[in-house]
Amino acid sequence: MAVLPDTEPTSKKYISLEELKKHNKRDDLWISIHGKIYNVTNWAKHHPGGDLPLLNLAGQDVTDAFLAYHPINASKYLQNFFNGYYLSDYAVSEVSKDYRKLLSHFSSIGLFEKKGHGVFFTLWFMVILFCASVYGVFFNDNPFVHLGCGGLMGLFWIQSGWIGHDSGHYQIMATKGFTRFAQVLSGNCLAGISIAWWKWNHNAHHIACNSLDFDPDLQHMPFFVVSNKFFNSITSYFYDRKMNFDGFTRFLVSYQHWTFYPVMCFARLNLFAQSFILLFSKRNVPNRVQELLGLLVFWIWYPLLVSYLPNWSERILFVIASFSVTGIQHVQFCLNHFSSSVYLGHPSSSEWVEKQTNGTLDVKCSPWMDWFHGGLQFQVEHHLFPRMPRNHLRTVSPFVKELCKKHNVPYHCVSFWNANVLTIQTLRNAALLARNLSNPIPKNLVWEAVNTHG
Structure with missing residues (x-):
């Protein structure tokens, strides 16, 4: 599994990331994987995962997302969509390098294939x-x-x-x-x-x-x-x-x-x-x-x-x-998500690890309760390695914690009770703000009836 692109001959055609971003529409959909540009405009409607993942990440380098969702042998099909261009300013962050190393290691020891009982x-x-x-x-x-x-x-x-x-x-x-x-x-x-x-x-x-x-x-x-x-x-x-x-x-x-x-x-x-x-x-x-x-x-x-x-x-x-x-x-x-960090706008594949860890919350539980949570107790691990069978999520959890600690990436894990408390607090905070906007929208009769005289 490559981490950095090989040195390419100067005869190769290159485009910048800014140019790639222009190809982000349904009828003009390009993506980059390992610095190579692929035109997936016609493939989007046939994509087994649906067209939305491609549309949402269109015009970006999607290497981390691609590796997270596809087995290694899926790379052999990419050549069918290669348009001859390479990304001139392709770079890999330190956290992505270590993330890809983990992916490669877990794959080499068969964790994505061994599903247990x-x-x-x-x-x-x-x-x-x-x-x-x-x-x-x-x-x-x-x-x-x-x-x-x-x-x-x-x-x-x-x-x-x-x-x-x-x-x-x-x-x-x-x-x-x-x-x-x-x-x-x-x-x-x-x-x-x-x-x-x-x-x-x-x-x-x-x-x-x-x-x-x-x-x-x-x-x-x-x-x-x-x-x-x-x-x-x-x-x-x-x-x-x-x-x-x-x-x-x-x-x-x-x-x-x-x-x-x-x-x-x-x-x-x-x-x-x-x-x-x-x-x-x-x-x-x-x-x-x-x-x-x-x-x-x-x-x-x-x-x-x-x-x-x-x-x-x-x-x-x-x-x-x-x-x-x-x-x-x-x-x-x-x-797993209501009390986590939220943002407005397109998802960014260049910050794949950061976006997934910021938006998810793990729940502490004993191994004998794993049947109850169905894998959601390791939501951070699941979002980083979505193809990982849930019986291995507890095994890879220490590796994920170390990755997050090394790169100062958030890793949130609380008890089931505290997860409920955080969720209700998030909902309550938004509820109180909804009651006290400085420029209120017209109130309907139900609102008036409940809130008259305080």
């Missing part, structure tokens, strides 16, 4: 949870057992989420075909969430980690904002629309630190909706019909299971229990 145990755990939940509904008349079965279904969905997350980053099964089967079964069929939507959303999040206008995982208006920069009604480049901070949004945001956990209990509804919005959109969605059929399976078996309960009160409680328990996972997704 984590997926096997997770799948069997899912089978047990699912069968126990269904058995309790069909063969027990106790309403408290039915309520507990709803909770088990929520735990089942959490574990299916970890499988979906892992399979979006690396091949979790022996072949790509079996991996795809596991994705659609655990995600679409059993959890009601399109794996195509998940990969589209999650790839954009990783590339633009904690960019307010490019990272979809921070764009939760009108319910939540993590920065007062949202008060300026910024444009989401992921959803391709303006996020308006109107009176209704201000009202909800002003109390977001109180509504955070209740909303998380039903955040799954948004994932259901986003799955269908993508699959019925005009975007290029691979295996669209297969994805839709998988969701259809979910919307057949889950309502049928709920309908088997004896009355409406038990049915509603079962749904609330299953949604609320899986809400724990939605909280976990937020803990």
